[in-house]
Amino acid sequence: EEEDVPDDGLTSTQRSKLKKKMLLEKEGKGAVKAGGAKKDKEEDGGVAGDDQAAADGGADAAAPAAPAAEPVWDEVAEALSTGKKEISCVRDADDALPVDPALWRCTAANRLVLQCGLRGDGGVLAGIATLSGLTTLVLSDNALEGLPGAALKELKALKTLECENNALTCFPDETRKLKSLEVLRCGRNKLASLAPLSKLTNLVVLDASFNSLA
Structure with a gap:
């Protein structure tokens, strides 16, 4: 028995496959987006970490010695x-x-x-x-x-x-x-x-x- 053909010209079997495909694509995009956000966060954290490390290093570094006083007498x-x-x-x-x-x-x-x-x-x-x-x-x-x-x-x-x-x-x-x-x-x-x-x-x-x- 032939399947009913809805107004969009797709059979119910074709429509089911199409929905499944769209769902998979949607899930894939979501995963990519989440991964990208995580990567961006890690990169930002890395940059921030590097900046903080540099700042800490600067703080730990010994301050240059003050120049010796020039003689007056x-x-x-x-x-x-x-x-x-x-x-x-x-x-x-x-x-x-x-x-x-x-x-x-x-x-x-x-x-x-x-x-x-x-x-x-x-x-x-x-x-x-x-x-x-x-x-x-x-x-x-x-x-x-x-x-x-x-x-x-x-x-x-x-x-x-x-x-x-x-x-x-x-x-x-x-x-x-x-x-x-x-x-x-x-x-x-x-x-x-x-x-x-x-x-x-x-x-x-x-x-x-x-x-x-x-």
């Missing part, structure tokens, strides 16, 4: 250019620049004279710790009320310390670390005690005249 410039071992800076007080920061790069120095109206507790001298080769340090004729103990104790080769005519009231406890010290001139200050000096077994010369010692 002629004495410091000369010492840096020639490797001079004895540096003498005798200047008027300058609150804007109490000490040339480049001075702390003169690591070849073994003798340093700083007479430039230095004031306060010695904080401006904190950088002196880098000059570990100093054997002589002259800080006389300033207006210092204290010495930088944490920096001073790094001067393990120091043999002579002159800090006369300041306003020192005491020596920091770290002074006892100056085991090589042989000469200490600290007259004309406001010292009331020399207790930290009791451990300086190599001290040969001590001038503490004109102080407030009992």
